[in-house]
Amino acid sequence: MPLCPYCNREPKEIPEYVELANRLEMSPAEYVRMDEGTYHLQTDLFCCTDCYIKQGLPLNTDLIHAFRRYRAKVLEFERR
Ligand SMILES: [Zn+2]
Numbered sequence: 001m002p003l004c005p006y007c008n009r010e011p012k013e014i015p016e017y018v019e020l021a022n023r024l025e026m027s028p029a030e031y032v033r034m035d036e037g038t039y040h041l042q043t044d045l046f047c048c049t050d051c052y053i054k055q056g057l058p059l060n061t062d063l064i065h066a067f068r069r070y071r072a073k074v075l076e077f078e079r080r
Pocket of ligand 1 (some may be wrong): 008009046047048049052
């Protein structure tokens with residue numbers, strides 16, 4: 001399931017995506033995977049609009065670094 005690592009919310013928990021997905025008759029997760037500009041396939045992470053603004057409109061390359069670090073940390077944790 002796609003996740004915003006900044007607020008730990010899935011698309012279905014974010015009203016903006018729920019509404020857009022409903023309009024297109026798809027699930028919020030499908031919507032994010034298809035249409036969210038910050039969505040990163042390899043990590044299955046994205047940055048929701050609220051967090052994007054709070055982070056100061058980061059570049060996609062910066063987001064991808066953050067996503068990779070986040071996933072690496074989770075993997076480390078799961079191995080313990
Ligand atoms: Zn967020």
